[in-house]
Amino acid sequence: MGTVRERARRGAAGTGVLWTEALLFGATEALHDYHAGPGSFRATIAALRSHGARVSTPVTRSNFRHLGELPPLMSGLKVSFWRLAVVAPSRDPDPVAPRLAMAAPHILRALARAEAAGLQARVAGLPLCLMGPYADRSLPPATAAGERCRGCPAAADCSGVAPSYLDRFGDAELRRRPAVRLRQAPPELSPLIWSASDLP
Ligand code: SF4
Numbered sequence: 001m002g003t004v005r006e007r008a009r010r011g012a013a014g015t016g017v018l019w020t021e022a023l024l025f026g027a028t029e030a031l032h033d034y035h036a037g038p039g040s041f042r043a044t045i046a047a048l049r050s051h052g053a054r055v056s057t058p059v060t061r062s063n064f065r066h067l068g069e070l071p072p073l074m075s076g077l078k079v080s081f082w083r084l085a086v087v088a089p090s091r092d093p094d095p096v097a098p099r100l101a102m103a104a105p106h107i108l109r110a111l112a113r114a115e116a117a118g119l120q121a122r123v124a125g126l127p128l129c130l131m132g133p134y135a136d137r138s139l140p141p142a143t144a145a146g147e148r149c150r151g152c153p154a155a156a157d158c159s160g161v162a163p164s165y166l167d168r169f170g171d172a173e174l175r176r177r178p179a180v181r182l183r184q185a186p187p188e189l190s191p192l193i194w195s196a197s198d199l200p
Contacts, residue, residue, distance in 0.1 A: 020053035025060070027069035034062065045077065052078025054186070059086045059125070060096050064103040067110035075117040081186050082114055083139065086125030088162035100161065101173045104130040111137060122185050128158040129175040136183045146171035153179040 022044050025035040032041040035058070047053065055074060059067065067084065074082065084107055089097040107123055111134055114121040123131065124139040129152075131138055138159060148171050149155050157180055161171070 020047075020051070022048055022053040022055050024048075024055045024057055024070065024074075026063050026066050027073040028066075031063055031066060035060065048074075048077040048079060050078075052080060054081040054083070055079050056083040056085055059084055059098060059103055059107060061098045062096075064098050064106045067106050068113055070110060071114040071117045071119060074114070074119060079119060082119055082121040084110065084121065084123045084126075086123070088125065089164045089168055094164075094168070097165065099169065099173075100126060100130055100165070104132075108132055108134050120186075122183075125159055125162075127160055127174055128154045128180055129177045130173065135177075135180040138180070138182055139185055140182070146174045148174045148176060152176040157182050 023036065024044060025032045026041075029041040032044070033039070036044075048055070057063070057067065057070060070082075086100065086103065086107070087097050104126060107126060108131070111121050111123060122137050122139045123134070126138065128135045128138055135154075138157070140157065140159065146161060146166055149158070149160055152158070154177050161174070
């Protein structure tokens with residue numbers, strides 16, 4: 001079982017594959033298959049080795065400390081783009097979603113490591129106030145909803161935090177910050193892996 005999905009669109013000339021997207025949870029078989037099921041890591045790596053894809057990594061409580069191991073792995077595969085998508089809680093208590101302030105330094109280190117290896121990377125689901133000097137690598141959509149987000153100059157481009165996260169942890173991790181001009185990302189990204197209930 002792999003986690004590679006082809007995104008297709010029917011056009012005048014018929015159906016064509018626009019891009020292929022793979023979910024990659026970790027750089028080891030144990031960590032990836034813990035999230036995606038037995039056999040998934042080998043199938044996903046084989047697909048990335050043979051024909052390549054964009055990669056999305058749902059950031060969970062179990063894998064955020066290991067995100068920095070992924071860029072060296074991906075640099076040996078055919079990966080055209082990397083999206084780190086922070087998973088939001090889907091229920092309470094939720095064993096999957098990470099605390100944002102704990103995960104943020106690991107996400108930013110992994111992002112820096114990817115860029116140093118020549119891989120374009122973006123982050124979804126992490127508020128701009130936790131993106132430090134990498135705020136312009138954030139992905140929309142804008143869903144900022146915390147009490148502290150009201151009047152924040154960056155709110156129009158900030159992914160904010162999910163209401164389910166606010167319900168559980170509050171908004172003490174959030175800080176108003178200056179507006180950010182986001183860098184462009186590849187068009188037609190698939191919908192976000194946003195909630196723990198969306199995972200395989
Ligand atoms: S305080 Fe501002 S930067 Fe932080 S989550 Fe809210 S809108 Fe985003």
